[in-house]
Amino acid sequence: MASPAIADSTCVCECCGSTFAPRRKGNKDSNRCCSRACGFEVLRRDRQAASEQRTALIQAQRHAARQHVCLNCSVAFEAHPSAKYCSPSCSGRHHDKMRKGPKPERVCRECQRLFTAEYGDKRRAFCSDTCSARNNHRISKGKKRAAEHGVDAGRIDPIAVLERDGWRCHICGGHAPRELRGTFAAEAPEVDHIIPMSRGGRHIESNVACAHRRCNIEKGDGLALEDAEPARRWVHR
Template sequence: MFEAQASAKFCSYQCSARSKAARKTECTCEECGSTFLPAYGDKRRNFCSEFCAKRHFKRVTKGVVRARSYGAEAEPINPIAVMDRDGWTCHICGEEAPRELRGTMRWNAPELDHIIPLSAGGSHTYDNVACAHRSCNLEKGDALPPGWADPQRLWVHRGSGGIA
């Protein structure tokens, strides 16, 4: 029979461990999407491994370093979150940008595009970035969106010298 002090919640260490194991919930890795059980005492873990954590933070902070080199306002941006927000659709041509091509060199691979380019004074914030195809982003170059001050500079490819 179990007789415990008033502050005791479990009869033994084994009962305590079973209770903790039952309360553990699976988490989803923010980088690779796999499910995992966090280690003991690590309830707020967002990544399944150190590799995924380093890969995520490298990808998220790369744009901040580049934006600061231009002297622009910058915040850490998760490109995958932007692609999800935009429905994996190119904001320039309106066609689908296949998720499985992310990170490849294919012409229709989705990329992060600065709507107002960093070189034109744009910021590296969620309000100024959108999903674009690699080819559309290259074609746009450092041009400003339609309706901005200099109409000769709108959507001009760097090498062509004319309106695209």
């Protein structure tokens, strides 16, 4: 801001307050300071004022970002921008409320019963360790049989294969009731290898299908209609 002129040819220095005659007419800064030293001092003051203004603005923004309302007790408090609770006790109480709320139920992959997963174990797929061990044993059993025959084996869940085929026998096309699974009934559902492992068939999803226990026994190590000799033919549906 230019200093007011005392006369037509004199000005007041913004630094030391003395009067002087401007040396350059038409220059907007020629009437601000009486000397070069005063000019540098005024420039330093302007820069310092601008820096203090920026610092005050940043501090105001940081102060606004640190203002929160506690999610548990709804009390206003100042803390880190990512804070959600005013104290550790409020944080613990809020999590206790969340734990005590209703938890969604899920279906066990082994026994098909509804169960609720415990807190901290959200990815649990089995209702108990017994069902988990039973499922792992069934999968490892198939891989062990494949190793005995010297064929490739993948991780196959028999229940998933039976559900994929809709609990229907791929040999006769009849329904294989789920409740007969694991029994010695003739219509009990079993996982059959389309190309038997004794004939080089692999233990993979594309080579297994649902079959009745009776149909699986009658098929034995036979091959499909187009690949087998007349005495060992069967129809793959």
